[in-house]
Amino acid sequence: MKLKLLILGVFLCSCVLHSQEYFPKNDGVKTRNTNYTVFKNARIHTDPQNVIENGMFAITEGKITAVGKSIDIPENSIVIDLKGKEVYPSFIDLFSDFGIPEPKKAEAGNTPQYDAAREGFYWNDHIRPDTEAISHFKFDSKEAEKYHQAGFGVVNTHVPDGIIRGAGMLVALTPEVSEGDRILEGRSSQYLSLDKSVQSRQSYPTSTMGAMALIRQAYLDAKWYAEGHAKNKDLALEALNRNKNLVQIFATDNLLDEFRADKVGDEFGIQYVILGSGKEYQRLDKAKASNATFIVPLKFPKAFDVEDPYLANQLSLEEMREWNQAPANLKMLSEKEVPFTLTTHSIDAEKDFKTNLLKAIEYGLPKAEALAALTTVPAKTIDQENKLGVIKEGAWANFLITSGDYFEKETTLYENWVQGEKKILSSIDATDITGNYNLKVNGKTYELKISGDPVKLKSEVKTNNSKIGSKLSFENNWMNLLLSSPDTTKSDFIRLVANVPSETKQISGKAILQNGNETTFQVIKASEAEKKDDMKKDKEIHNLLPVTYPNIAYGFSSKPQQQNVLFKNATVWTSEEDGVLENTDVLVKNGEIVKIGAGINAGGAKVIDATGKHLTAGIVDEHSHIAASAINEAGHNSSAEVQMEDVVDPTDIDIYRNLAGGVTTIQLLHGSANPIGGQSAILKLKWGESAEDMIFEQAPPFIKFALGENVKQSNWSGGRFPQTRMGxxxxxxxxxxxxxxxxxxRDDSDFRKDLEMETILEILNGERFVSSHSYIQSEINMLMKVAENFGFNINTFTHILEGYKVADKMKEHGVGASTFSDWWAYKYEVNDAIPYNASIMTEAGLTVAINSDDGEMSRRLNQEAAKSVKYGGMSEEEAWKMVTINPAKLLHIDNLVGSIKTGKQADLVLWNDHPLSIYAKPEKTMVEGVFYFDIERDSEMRKEIRKERNELIGMMLKAKNNGVETQPIKKEEKQRVHCDLLEEVK
Known part of the structure; x- marks a missing residue:
């Protein structure tokens, strides 16, 4: 069967209905239906912008042959009058796994799997471009029914497994035809994701940045393979090259990953179509700049049950805002002219699709844009714009017949035609029998209420205000009503049947009583059915709250701008030879420090009175793990190819908290899961900016190495080499x-570019600096000797808690130290740590910094520096340098930041007290002339946040009282991140 489908995929990519006429027919006379079906008097939406009033169109053999105000009717035509009805192109879903069986999970093993299990394919099992959806596809009538009910006629389906997932197929949801007839394109698009294949236990990659690095390497390898350099056959790379001209659809599940996918695509000149998260409204500028078409799930968060005030306090403002803002996402994308399509992915197509679509329209999405997102945009995206999503001559006969405007709740979808084949969803001639009636039968009168829609009618019967059991069915205008006996001790029933006239004020029919006797009954309408507007529940949350940058608590309503500022009469800690200057002015222009001295003229700059206050350079944290979505790529013993820049999270609240602690620059380090870790990201803490805008562009490249217990996996199970310090x-x-x-x-003709080797070669050539996690003196000596043997120096030993033992050797090697002030005894290899470590290394002539490795400690690095004044008698100025100019020197950015000096970037902190005091608070924190933290603004924001939370809680309480379904609150603690975290950051 699979082989047959593969053959069909090759020969039927552009198949037409009944294209199998060359097959022999042995069970009767072979005939071909060439009749036309003509529809007239319809309101025809030929596309999202154009409507033909009282129009006509004809179809035959699955295609539309004519459409217009008036068309010639062929002699062999069946004519259907659609007076009062509307016709729309049926919908297209570009992201589906329809008809694809769930991939079988690999059996669990006792040890990690490091090598690929698929022989003849790529070295990594999670790269599966050779997967062909057509070889797995089997039409699922039950699932197709759900799509039909939602108005869909075509889906783009694929095997949702792996990082590069292979070719999807375009399938018409045509009932009662062969598989071959349904296949519109056997290889319609290639799918990718950042998620590993469940069919493999191969460990690498374990992180988002690892997945991104793997995609990059696969692209490079495919190009190399296509040039004929490989000595072996690789079926996966052959497939990747074969798929490169297909539409590329990248599946993501969060906003940051959407932009990460786009970043990889841009590097290789590939424009991805991106499965979005529904949160694009939070960074519309980035969405627009991506030039991507987004496939947006119609999924909105439910309101939270906030009746318990203690539980409500656990809700983040981010979660509450998402409930309020997400339904307006599509409207905002439309206003920004960001192209998007809609998908039923992650929702129940039959139950939730139209409800959520109408909600998006209620929140401002124009109906024409909604129709385009379901028809012409997806058709254009997969190069089917003249065949699908429109009602025009030559297009597939895929269309919907409705009772009126599809985008109104009361509208009934009667029929969904796919490739000229009719799927009846509700009788087009059905009479509306909803209402309140008096039912008279066998001398008794009952109250009868009929509600619902024609597809799912419900009955409610009462006598003497007591409800009795009933069951109603209504099909082809025949009503069958079953009544239970009012006597609950009996199991007798009255059966009623009637043919319902077009006028439903009175219905008469036959009744079969409990004893089998026949009589008649009458149903007389008392009143019309109550029209419930379920949308009114959600109209009350139309008070959309504004989006901030980032869209969480303490975000900016508009991005802060660079200012020219004069700080007057401050105590200035220069971290230079000038030391601490009293009553000194500092002038900032265009993001730089331009003048330092007394009596400086502001020259139009904003003046800040700093009398009695202390002005310092921004704190530099050499070892940080904040602002990241992942820390470790633990799948290999070397992950030199991965980049922390790929997983920067600009929405991490610790950025704001660090600014509130005076930190302006950090080195975002890879973790310590492997000896050779990933490439660092040196960041400016620009709260509210994008990940790319936070990158310290002038900083040189770094990489993380690690020694000790973590890399040899002393504290967790793992079969990976190394297991010993010798290893x-x-x-x-x-x-x-x-x-x-x-x-x-490199000069070989078959040279293959290897991203991992390229990075390690940069180290050997002095183009990339090493910051190494370290504890034990023996390993510290070992790494310095290994580096010297290969002709380079280690730049920094971080942690370095036994640095005081080998400070002389470190001085000779030329390595700096970045340490903790007084952490010890948290694991065996730090047993010899002492609080005098920083002072001893400083006295030995090393450049010494104090780092955090912790999102909480980083907010108090000024106090951590102060501890060395007590432990070792270090001067206040030297102690302060350990969190400013010294880490800047270690990062080779001391010419730009780390001290107050003319010509340097204006990364400054204004403190209300001596910066080494436990009472000191930053009042203002500036990065390149922009105030990203201001204590006065912070105070106002706290009031605004309380007000906004109360407003949102009020909205949710009101929504619940109006019957809106809510979700329970789940308390989630913020994940604290250190070197040894072996999972994605939540």
């Missing part, structure tokens, strides 16, 4: 040796 040394030696050999092979 750790061998890892470094092996990779550096391989990099040397790699460099020498």
């Amino acid at each position: 750790v040394e061998q890892v470094f030696t092996d990779y550096f040796s391989r990099a040397k050999a790699y460099e020498s092979s």
Whole structure:
């Protein structure tokens, strides 16, 4: 069967209905239906912008042959009068797994899997471009029914498994035809994601940044393979090259990953179509700049049950805002002219699709834009714009017949035609029998209420205000009503049947009583059915709250702008030879420090009176893990190819908290899961900006190395090499040796670019600096010797809690130190840590910094620096340098930040007290002339946040009282991140 489908995929990519006429027919006379069906007097939406009033169109053999105000009617035509009805193109869903069985999960194993299990394919099992949806597809009538009910005629389906997932197929949801007739394109698009295949246990990658690095390497390898350099056959790379001209659809599940996918695409000149998250409204500028078409799920968060005030306090403002703002996402995308399509992915198509679509329209999405997102936009996206999504000559006969405006709740969808085949969803001639009636039968009168829609009618019968059991069915204008006996001790029934006339004021029919006797009954209408507007529940939350940057608590309503500022009469801690200057002015212009001294003329700059206050350079944290969506790529013993820049999270509240602690620059380090970790990201803490805008562009590249318990997996199970400290040394030696050999092979004709080797070669050539996690003196000595053997120096030992033992050797090697002030005893290898470590290393002539490795400690690095005044008698100025100019020197950015000096970037902090005091608070924190933290604004924001929370809670309480379904509150603690976190950051 699979082979047959594969053959069909090759030959039927552009198949037409009944294209299998060349097959022999052995069960009767072979005939071909060439009759036309003509529809007249319809209101025809030929596309989202054009409507033909009282129009006509004809179809035959699955295609539309004519459409217009008036058309010639062929002789062999069936004519259907659609007076009072409307016709729309049927819908297209570009992201589906329709007809695809769930991928089988790999069996669990006792040890990690490091090598690929698929022979003859790529070295990583999660790269599966050879997967063909057509070889797995089987039409699912039950699921197709749900799509039909929602108005869909075509889906783009794929196997939702792996990072590069292979080719999807375009399928018409045509009932009662062969599989081959349904296939519009056997290879319609290629799908990608950042999620691993469930069919493999292969460990790598374990992170988002690992998945991104793997995609990059696969693209490079595919190009290399296509050029004929490979000595072996790789079926996966062949498939990847075969798929490169297909539409590329990238599946993501959060806003940051949407932009990460676009970043990879831009690097390789690929424009992805991106499965979005529904949160694009939070960064419309980025969505617009991506030039992507977004496939947006029609899924909105439910209101929270906030009746318990203690539980309500656990809700974040971000979660509450999302409930309020998400339904307006499509409206905002439309206003920004960001192209998008709609998908039923992650919702119940039959139950939730139209409800949520109408909600989006209620929130401002124009109906024409909604129709375009379901028809012409997806058709254009997959190069089917003249065949699908329109009612025009030559297009597939895929259309809907409705009772009126599809985008109104009361409208009934009668029929969904796909490839000229009719799927009846509700009788087009059905009489509306909803209402309140008096039912008279066998001398008794009952109250009868009929409600619902023609597809799902419900009955309610009462006598003497007591409800009795009833069951109603209504089909082809025949009503069948079953009444239970009012006597609950009996199981007798009265059966009523009647043919309902077009006028439903009175219905008469036959009744079969409990004893089997026949009689008649009458149903006389007392009043019309109550028209319930379920949308009124949601209209009350139309008070949309404004989006901020980022869209969480303490975000900016508009991005802060650079200012020219004069700080007057401050105590200035220069962190330079000038030391601490009293009553000094500092002038900032265009993001730089331009003048330092007394009596400076403001020259139009904003003046801030800093009398009695202290002005310092912004704190630099050499070792941080805030603002990241992942910390470790633990799948290999070297992950030099991964980039922390790929997983920067600009919405992390710790950015704001660090600014409130005076921190302006950090090195976002990879974790310590492996000896050779990933590439660092040096960031400016620009709260409210994008991930790219936070990158410290002038900073040189760094990489994280690690030694000790973590890399040899002492504290968690794992079968990966290395398992000993000797093995750790061998890892470094092996990779550096391989990099040397790699460099020498660059002139070979079959040279293959390896991102991991390229990075390690940068280290050997002095183009990338190493910051190494370290504890034990023996390993510290080992790494310095290995580096010297390969002709380079380690730049920084971070943690370095036994640095005081080997400070002389470190000085000789030329390595700096970034340490904790007084952390010890949290694991065995720190047993010899002492609080005098920083002072001893400083006295030995090393450049020493105090770092955090912790989102909480980083807010108090000024106090951490102060501890060395007590432990070791360090001067206040030298202690302060350990969190400003010294870490800047270690990061090779001391020419730009880390001190107050003319010509440097204006990264400044104004403190209300001595900066080493436990009572000191930053009043203002500036990055490149922009105030990203202001204590006065913070105070006002706290009031506004309380007000906004109360407003949102009031909205949710009102929604619940109006019957809106709510969700329970789940308390989630913020994940604290350190070097050894082996999972994605939530």
